[in-house]
Amino acid sequence: MTEEKKNRYKFETLCVHAGHDVLETKTISPPIYQSVAYPFESAEYAAKLFRYEIEGHMYGRMDNPTNKMFEERLAAVELTDKALATSSGMAAEFVACLRLLEKGDNFVTAGKIYGGSNRLFSQTFPKMGFEAIFVYEPDNIDIWVESINEKTRFLYVETPSNPNLFIGDIASLAKLAHENEIPLIVDNTVASPALQQPVVLGADIIVHSATKFLSGNATCISGVVAGSADYIDKIREIEYRNIGPSLSPFNSWLLLLGMETLSLRMAKHCENAQAIAEFLENHSKVVSVNYPGLKSHPQYELAKKQMKGFSALLSFVTKGELTDTKNVIDAFNLIIHTGHLGTTKTLATHPAFTTHQQLSREERLAIDIPDTMIRLSVGIEDVNDLIEDIDRALVKI
Ligand SMILES: Cc1ncc(COP(=O)(O)O)c(C=O)c1O
Structure with a gap:
């Protein structure tokens, strides 16, 4: 879907159409490109592709045409430049954070988050030299303010939170993040973009367990990160390529169908x-x-x-x-x-x-x-x- 069309159509229409050009694929339902590799039209084309000078499909671990349709649809409804499909919600969180952290850095997160996210932040990240600073009264903005220091690289909030339904104040946290020249990451799993578009409130990066409402029928473990073109391109080029948390095209197809009825x-x-x-x-x-x-x-x-x-x-x-x-x-x-x-x-x-x-x-x-x-x-x-x-x-x- 062209930028002009994306701007013209409303949310429900984008959920059904964005990312899939029916005339180009010659199918009404999105096709599943069940292929791990793609032919390169010339040696020069391949060299440019692998230098990231042109857009195209490199290898199934980095990109896939069905995944691209899902990524475009998700970015359209989350109002971000781009998105990246991952093998799970945890994988989405992992690469989203990893892109922003170096050894010795920290980030500030609400304490009221999904148990798996808590374990990633408190068990796995310390092994990598990253510190999560938990805010246990996340409705008190002063505690967030006090928790930030010169090593803080982003703020993180899950809203509504699972399972205690804490509501993070996205606009206030985005303002605080931007005053400190850092981004705000929002886990938008529980609301879904149908009920909450964090970018409108100032958030910079969105993560989802797409396993949940986006797919909707409990059929696929999946995740997605959405954000600026530069940020998403960098994750695809570095963390995604080096670690390999890619999504199966069949699961992207399930997500495309799921989003139609979101x-x-x-x-x-x-x-x-x-x-x-x-x-x-x-x-x-x-x-x-x-x-x-x-x-x-x-x-x-x-x-x-x-x-x-x-x-x-x-x-x-x-x-x-x-x-x-x-x-x-x-x-x-x-x-x-x-x-x-x-x-x-x-x-x-x-x-x-x-x-x-x-x-x-x-x-x-x-x-x-x-x-x-x-x-x-x-x-x-x-x-x-x-x-x-x-x-x-x-x-x-
Ligand atoms: C709010 C939230 N974020 C992230 C995750 C992790 O997602 P996944 O199970 O797809 O890895 C979950 C899982 O329940 C969740 O509830």
Whole structure:
């Protein structure tokens, strides 16, 4: 799609069309280029290509035509110059950060983030000489300010956060980052670009676990980094090429199909999650509910300002003991107990014992993840069937 067309069309249209020129491929559905290499038209062409003097397809580890379609579509809807498809969300985070860090550098991140990101930052990065400075009260901008020093290379926030639904103030963090001449990275997995476009609020780099809402049907582990042309080109040329976290073209094809229905799905996810959050908030067996669409959420006003909807993710704390929480999870009939989120089906997770198990109990409590918390990723089923399932399960307390 040309720049002129990208500027002309609205979000939903870009989700369906961007990146795929139907006349060029002569197919209505995007083709899967299941090839690891591409013919070079001449020795001179190949030499220029490998010197990065011209654009073209080099080798499957660096680029692929189906991946390129997905990358263009994602960049169009995240309003960035370019994007880079990766083999997982963790791979996206890894290369996004690695590009900006040298040994001895640090970055400042919200403490309320996905458990895997926490482990990458606190377990793997120190081995490479990178320090993550965690902000455990990430709604307090003064702590971010105090945490930055001359070795800080970027700020990092996941908003809404998994599983505690903290809302990071993207505009304030972007302003702070830019005052310090560093970029802001936003993990936009839980909102998806249908509900939040961090670039509009000043963010510089976006990362996604595309495994979640972008694909939407729990069919492929995948990730993506989006940002300026220079930044993305450099990652492709150096980190991506040297490490090899490339995405299979089949998975890009699944993502292209998934993105076509992103807006429709997100609208239904939001509607169902809101109804379930309100139901849980009034339930006698529930201590508290975290959902940014509830007025009781401490950052409800901020969420309303920076998001077009509150997404599918919510968590709640059950009354009683840990065994009661486990009994509730085991009693779900329709809702599937698993370690995933962001798909058409409603999923339940016990964060303290699965996604965030690798953190110590103290670390979990510091980021508001008690043992009795259940996370729900609300799907697009009939909401009455879901409420019935939850109500039946809560009788176990
Ligand atoms: C917010 C968030 N970011 C990143 C990831 C990592 O993504 P992946 O599982 O695709 O590597 C996850 C996984 O659950 C996540 O929830």
